Structure formats: structure tokens, C-alpha cells
Amino acid sequence: MEDTQPAVRARGLTKCFGDVVALDEVGLELVPGRIHGLAGPNGAGKTTLLGLLLGLAVADGGELEVLGRPVGRALAAPDGVAGFVDGPGLYPSLTARKNLAALAALRGQDTGARRIDEVLAEVGLTDVADDRVRGFSLGMRQRLGLAAALLTEPRLLVLDEPSNGLDPAGKQHVHGALRRLADNGVTVVLSSHRMDDLEALCSEVTILATGRVRFSGPLGTLAVExxxxxxxxxxxxxxxxxxxxxxxxxxxxxxxxxxxxxxxxxxxxxxxxxxxxxxxxxxxxxxxxxxxxxxxxxxxAAYLALTEEQRTEEQQEYGR
Ligand SMILES: Nc1ncnc2c1ncn2[C@@H]1O[C@H](COP(=O)(O)OP(=O)(O)OP(=O)(O)O)[C@@H](O)[C@H]1O
Incomplete structure (x- = not known):
């Protein structure tokens, strides 16, 4: 893939659930090798968009290209894409290490013990590698989910609220791992409600409200605007x-x-x-x-200004 080709290109992307328009003519171009943040109020369409990138659902209209290839109608992650929405799928009765081995085997991947140790270290879970996931906190599960995604050596990593439940040390591990990926040319797309996390991590942000893109571009541009x-x-x-x-x-x-x-x-x-x-x-x-x-x-400030309409509609609807 040439550097100039967007890692993700969406045009007029639409997704409905019954009467609900979750994504409304979304247009997007994500520069490769950057960390892109996705922000928006509850119900703005973030998870829906991330799900389309991961091949968990199919759009009702518009075009979507991921890593230079049009996304088809198959419910499968496009080549080179890894990540999770709504928390990672893990086996509670297995240890962290065995979870990674099992997930790799499911994917038909021949992953050696050394690589598993590497990704566990990358997310700071070496000390609990042989503990059962059943006893893991939310933050530890998030980190293990990231480790599972790293095992596939993705070119596009898609994460829904990866900072959820992370303590400061966990956050440091996750942010460090994501920065190293971007330094190595991997594109990362992540959603968050934490503006401080997005500012610390992302060079670009997309702000969604009521399924529409309100801003997409470099953080610097947002500040100037x-x-x-x-x-x-x-x-x-x-x-x-x-x-x-x-x-x-x-x-x-x-x-x-x-x-x-x-x-x-x-x-x-x-x-x-x-x-x-x-x-x-x-x-x-x-x-x-x-x-x-x-x-x-x-x-x-930009987030509050750009999403005001959705928040006002909600307040009127709930009579607040
Ligand atoms: N499987 C589904 N069935 C019905 N409606 C859905 C489904 N998934 C999403 N929606 C609706 O689509 C809209 C967008 O939801 P989505 O989960 O993408 O928003 P979000 O920005 O991720 O919100 P949050 O910040 O709360 O996670 C919401 O109105 C939601 O209720």
C-alpha cells in the first residue's frame, strides 16, 4: 500500500437499525500510520462505524474501502484488520497465555510461545500470564484483548473504548503499545469519551453526532478552527x-x-x-x-460545540 492511500475511505456510508439511522452518509479518509480518535455522544454511531471496519456488520449504503480494498458483504474482518467492539471475546476459564494460544489456533495462526510472551509484555500482563481470565478486571481484559489483536500483526487496529477500566499504569502500557504501532506504520482507530486520552494519543480526530461527521482532521486544525x-x-x-x-x-x-x-x-x-x-x-x-x-x-470545547445539537435534542426528548 502506498503511503498516500488512505487506510480507510468511506463515502456516503449509511447504516440503519429499523428506523434508527446510526450512520448517515458518513464520509471519511484516514491517513495511514496515525492514531485516529473517534468521539461523539452516546448513540452517535461510533461503535457502528468501528463494527463496519471490523466486518462485524455490513453497510446499507455508500462505499467503504479498508487498506485499499473495497469491503464486501461478508461478515469477516478485512485482511490486515484486527480489534474489537463491546469488549474483547475471551475464554474466562483459560489463562491469559492460553487464551492467546487458543485465539491464534482459531484463526489458523501458527504462533510461537515467544510471540505470545512478547505481546503479553507489550500490554503489561506478563505477571498474570498464567492466571485465569475469570479473575481479571475490566482493564486487564481490555489489555488482553489488545494483546490478542497484536498477535495478528494488523495494519489497521480498531478499538472501541480501549481505555475503559484502565488504571494509570495500564493506560501507560496501552498508550505506549499504540504509539509504537503507529511509529511502525500501523493505523489505529479508537473511540473514547475521554477527551484527555484522545488529546494525549491522537494526531487526528473525527467527531460524530447523530450519525453524521461534524469534524474530521488533525487536532491542530480543530484548535485553530x-x-x-x-x-x-x-x-x-x-x-x-x-x-x-x-x-x-x-x-x-x-x-x-x-x-x-x-x-x-x-x-x-x-x-x-x-x-x-x-x-x-x-x-x-x-x-x-x-x-x-x-x-x-x-x-x-469543539466537541461540546459540534455535538450541541444532538445533546439539545436529547434534553428536549427526555424533558430535562
Ligand atoms: N444492533 C442494534 N440494534 C438496534 N439499534 C442499534 C444497534 N446498534 C446500534 N443501534 C443504534 O444505533 C445508534 C448508534 O449506536 P452506536 O452504538 O453506534 O453509538 P455509539 O456512538 O457507539 O454510542 P456509545 O457512546 O453509547 O457507545 C444508537 O441509536 C443505537 O441505539
């Missing part, structure tokens, strides 16, 4: 800072002095350049600026 964000400023002189901010171009001072970690801070709504000018103006007025930070990250 994001309009005014709320910023928190910790200053040496809050009263003067408020006066300066009130007179600054493109800056809206949000009502009230906001307490943050026990300290009164100034919160303004402004674009990044307007915040930079405000900081310069504060310094000119002799106000020390100790900290400037967005109240929510650019990804979270």
Missing part, C-alpha cells in the same frame, strides 16, 4: 486585571470572580490571539500573570 474559548487567568491583582480585560478588544469577562483551587481567578472568553494581547496589556499595566489556561481543552 475553534472560536473563542474560556480562559482562566491567575494574576497578581484581580481588580486591575478585570478592569483591563473589560476594555480589551475581543475579550468578554465572564461574570463574577471565579474560585479555582481556593484562589480567585479571572475568567474571560476570547480567541487565542485576543488572550495573548490581553496578557501583554496586563503586563503593561504592571499586573503579574502567573497562569493562563483554557478552562476546557480545545478538543473538549
Amino acid at each position: 475553534t472560536r473563542a474559548l474560556d480562559h482562566r487567568l491567575l494574576t497578581s491583582d484581580l481588580r486591575t486585571a478585570r478592569l483591563v480585560a473589560a476594555g480589551a478588544a475581543g475579550v468578554t469577562v465572564l461574570d463574577g470572580d471565579v474560585a479555582w483551587r481556593g484562589t480567585e481567578v479571572l475568567v474571560v472568553r476570547a480567541t487565542a490571539p485576543a488572550v495573548e494581547q490581553l496578557v501583554a496589556a496586563l503586563v503593561r499595566e504592571g499586573v503579574g500573570v502567573r497562569e493562563v489556561a483554557p478552562v476546557v481543552s480545545p478538543l473538549e
